[in-house]
Amino acid sequence: MKKVLKITGISLLIIFALLIAIPYAFQGKINDLVKRLINDNLNARVEFSDLSLSFIKGFPRAHVTVSDLVITNIDPFKDETFASTKDISFTMSIKELFKKNGDPMVVNAITVNEALLTLKTDVFGNNNYDITKKGDSASSGENSFTLDIKDYKINNSALNYIDEASNTAIHLTEFNHQGRGIFSAETSELETTTETNVSLSIDSINYLNNNRITLQAIIGLDLSNSTYTFKDNKGFINQLPIEFKGYVKQLEKGQDIDITFENPESDFKNFLAVIPKDYSKNIDAVETTGDFKVKGLVKGLSSEETIPQFDITITSNNASFKYPDLPKRVSNITINTSIKNTTGRADDTYVDINTLDFTIDSDVFKSSATLKNISKNMLVNAHINGILNLANLTKVYPITLDYPIKGILKSNVNTAFDMDAIETNAYDRIKNSGTISINDLEFTTKSFPSPIIISSAHMNLNSGTVTLNPFKAKTGDSDLFVTGTINNLTGFLLSNGKLQGDFKASSKLFKVNDFMTVDEPLKDQETKTSSDALKIPDFLDCTINANAETVVYDNLNLKDVKGTLLIKDQKASLINLTSNIFDGALAIAGEVTTNEETPNFNLNLNANNFDIAKSFNGMALLQNLAPIAKLLQGKLNTNINLKGNLDDDFSPILNSVSGNALAELLSTKISADESKLISNLEGALNFVDFDKLNLNDLKTKFEFADGRVAVKPFQLKYQDINIEISGTHGFDKTIDYRAVFNVPAKYLGSEVNRLIGKIDAAEVNSISIPVAANITGSFTNPSVNTDLSSGVKTLTQQLIEIEKQKLLNQGKDKVQSLIGHVIGGNQTKTDSLKKEQDQTINKVLQDIVGSRSTPDSTTSSTTNTVKNVLGGLFQKKNKPKDTVN
Structure with a gap:
């Protein structure tokens, strides 16, 4: 017994091993067969990643699987994908593998998983599905299949039909279809079940939008006459049942179609069943009255030039419905609509909505319309007359x-x-x-x-x-x-x-x-925020x-x-x-644009008689262009040209702003009580009282870009001191300015007065000393440094020149008197005597000046005195700032 079991086990193991190993011997033959069938029958590029043969999956039949099949078109749809599948499986008798080339091969079952098929017609009438070769090899029995199918399936697939000429698109998604039948017999039956979501658009108008359609059909096959008859068929459009019958006959140049259909029941609830379930919700508990009927006839030739004639009617009379959880009812519903084509030409299809009326509460709504030339430039003619309370929409229908x-x-x-x-x-x-x-x-x-x-x-x-x-x-x-x-x-x-x-x-x-x-x-990457x-x-x-x-x-x-x-x-x-x-007038011209990734603006602002304090405190832009202005009280005229980007709140992005401006101050004074900048300036320049600074009729120009403002040199006056100011500041409140004060000599005090005591008053009044103040840091933490070098040099030169001129004048007078005394008033002097006279005068003058002081000693002494005087100007003193009488 043990021996028998052992022999049996070994035999089964050998058989199982053969079932696994033998397919490898035939796999090359199957691969060659598939490639030959493709090359002999298709004008397209076909690729697949793998082809496998198994005797285990479909035992006792052979199971052939083609994985990752892709069919790509050639001209005129070059490189466009016609079809792709995850895999296609064929089941056939093992003996089919031993047939010679040229013998018909019988396939018993086909399964297609996750296919995507795109059928396309371009504007010139070319079809991407015309990929079968014309000729003897394709039409003869050589290398052909004989389909003896008892089971076929298409699982989780999709189909797209696009007609560019008529602007028509049909999309089938979640397409699942299966059938059983025998195609080799002249007459037979095919049992089919189909489920899919359908979307239909014509000329950019959606007639079906992901509507669920199911179909159970028994189709009679008369292969000798190429006729397919619908025997016992029932379908669903969303939840609306439709029964249909008729036939489709294949002709040489198209199909002869004769089909009728209607909904078997007439309850108005069938109208709600047409609406997708996601919108109509559960209609089982809906209260309805009245009827609803859909009837249709499709009859005629479908070819490249014609479509079948059809007449589809949708009617309802005195119907109503009410959802149980909603407070209001829609009543007096009347529908009389037909979709027709009586010529067989697609352009002659039209929709006639003869009546579409309803009532909600006491509001009556009536409408009618016709839609013609649907496949091309649709013509619309409509009439609407009624009252609609929009708040009632959610009270009569479960729409969110x-x-x-x-x-x-x-x-x-x-x-x-x-x-x-x-x-x-x-x-x-x-x-x-x-x-x-x-x-x-x-x-x-x-x-x-x-x-x-x-x-x-x-x-x-x-x-x-x-x-x-x-x-x-x-x-x-x-x-x-x-x-x-x-x-x-x-x-x-x-x-x-x-x-x-x-x-x-x-x-x-x-x-x-x-x-x-x-x-x-x-909602992009984590690194992005907006x-x-x-x-x-x-x-x-x-x-x-x-x-x-x-x-x-x-x-x-x-x-x-x-x-x-x-x-x-x-x-x-x-x-x-x-x-x-701001108590003034504003004129604006320009544009604001938001059609780019970053909004931007380009504006011209003209302000007249603005209140300075109000405008600069109210407008962030002005605060950044001239932050010092918040210390001013008075009026402002300005013209500002500016452009830049805007942030998400429509405020200017300051670092992007550029432009220029002209400003004029009127009746203006400084309010410097809380300004650290003015305080520091007063500490460094104690001869200036900023409360008395004259800013009337001040005009200045400035330019701005890259977050900085450049102020052109402008002049202002403090009593009889002329001041020139220029520099830059940033929108970040950093400053870099230079103010040059031309100070008259009378402000220099007793030291300079003693130094130039013998100078005529007119000469003293002509002397002014440039004193530079460099202002850096920021508006909140400024630093003021005075530059005396130019003032020292200027005053020294002026004093030396005046002193020298006085000495020369004194010496000249003495020499003239001496020479006049020696030679008397003789008016007939020779040229040699005149030359001698000039030489004598110069020598005497040099002796006189030299006896007073040497140039070096005079310059050094004067310079030291000037430094001491100017240095005193910038020391804090406990005395009134204004010391001028």
């Missing part, structure tokens, strides 16, 4: 809005247009008439940071334009009263068009931030003539604002904008 909305909408509108006219703003082809009114509308949108409350709005519709008369609204703390015209309301509502118009707007209070878009925060950024809404394309009592921007309150605002492409251009602020 991104933002709550309420208000009363009344309309009586006729409109006719084509979609191309909407997209190109061809107003002559947009025919509107009627009125729309809105009362107590309140809603929130991402376009504005606060809810928008429209207390009343009345619109008269004309061809291509809408007249606002008037429009009253509030958002945040701002109010708005608008009249004007809108040129593209239909395009704005139905497509991605701009809100174009020309408006007159007035407001009692207008806060700029109430009308700025807030961008979503970035706060919400304000943007000018990109849907605005309009001209606004504004008049506001108060406009608030940042912390500024502008009064009596008037001007024109042009908004387009997230750019606001300001034209002749004037206002009153």
Whole structure:
């Protein structure tokens, strides 16, 4: 017994080993077969990562798996992927592997996992799926498969159909399909089950949006006549059941189609079943009355030139529904809609919404519309007449809005247009008439940071334009009263068009931030952070003539604002904008742009008669341009040209600001009580009383860039002391200035008076000494250093020159007197006598000057005296600053 078991075990082990090993002997043959079939039948590039053969998976059949198959098109769709799959598996009898080349091979089962198939037709009519070779090798029986399929599956796959000529797109996702049948017999049956999500769009309009469709169908196969008959079939569109019957017959140039379908029940609950379950929720407990019926016929030739004719009707009469958890009912529902094509030409397909009426509470809403030329430039003709309380939307239907909305909408509108006219703003082809009114509308949108409350709005519709008369609204703390015209309301509502118009707007209070878009925060890498950024809404394309009592921007309150605002492409251009602020007048021109990653501005500001203290304390920009001005009291005229970037709060990024300015001070004095800078200057320059500094009619120019302000040299006066100031400071409050004081001699005290005591008064008054003060550090911690070198040199030179001139004059007088006495008044002197006279005068003068002092000793003595005098000027003294009588 043990021997028998041992032999049996060894035999089974050998068989199992053969089942594992033998496929490797056939794998090369299978690989060659697949490549040959591809090359003989397809005009495309086919690649796969692996091909395997197993006798274990499908025992007693062979199991062939092709992994990572990718089919790529050649011209005219070069390098575009036609199909890709994770793997395709074939199950067949082992004996099929031993057939000779040319013998038909029977495949019993096929499984496709995670396939993506893209069918595409370009604008020239080329199809990317025309990849089979034409000719004898492809059409003959050589190397062909005979399908004796009893089971096939397509799992978790997707299909895209794109027709660029008609702008039609069909997308199938989560596609799962399986079937059983025998394809080799002339007549047989195929049992199929299909589940998928379907999206359909024609000319950018979505007719199906991820709608769930299921289908259970038994299809009769008549292969000899290429006819496929639907015998017992039931499908679902979302939760709406549809039964259909008919056939599809394959012809040489297309398909002959004859199919009818309808929903088997007529309860109005079937209408709710059409809506995706995510939106309609659980409809089992919904109370309904009335009927709902869908019937359709599709019949005719489907070919490259024609489509089948069809007639699909959707009807409902006097229906109603109420969700059990919601307070209100929708009643008096009447639907009469048909989708037809009576010619077989795709362009002649049209939708006729003859009636679509309903009532909520006592509000009656009626509408009708026709849609023609759907596959190309769709023509729309619609009429809407009724009242709709927007707050009732969530009270009758389980819909969750991104933002709550309420208000009363009344309309009586006729409109006719084509979609191309909407997209190109061809107003002559947009025919509107009627009125729309809105009362107590309140809603929130991402376009504005606060809810928008429209207390009343009345619109008269004309061809291509809408007249606002008037429009009253509030958002945040701002109010708005608008009249004007809108040129593209239909395009704005139905497509991605701009809100174009020309408006007159007035407001009692207008806060700029109430009308700025807030961008979503970035959610990138952890290293990136971003706060919400304000943007000018990109849907605005309009001209606004504004008049506001108060406009608030940042912390500024502008009064009596008037001007024109042009908004387009997230750019606001300001034209002749004037206002009153800081007890003066302000004029602004320029633009603010937010269509780039970093918002920027380019403005010209003209201020007239500004209160200096109020303006420099109120505007951060002015504080940084001239921080010293916060110590001033008086009036200011200035013209500032500046440009730079804005931060997320719409405030200037100071280091990016550049430009230039011209400033003029009027009736100005210094308020230096709390200024460390003035205190340090007074300590270093005790001969100047800054309270008495004359700043009237002071004019200065300055330029700014890269975070620094360069002040051009300007002159001011303290009594009879002329002062020249120039230098730079940074937006970081660092300073580097130089002030040169030209000090008259009379301020120099008794030492200098004794030194120049014999100088004429006129000569003394002509003497002035330049004293330089270098101011560095920062405005909060300044450092003042005086430079006496130029003053010492200047005063020394002046004193020596005056003393020398006095000595020369004295000596000349003595010599003239001596020579006159010697030679008398003889007027007939020869040239030799004159020359001798000059030589004698010079010698006598040199002797006189030399006897008083040598040049070196005079210069040294005078210089020391001057240093002592000037040094005393900058020492603190316990005496009044103003010592001049």
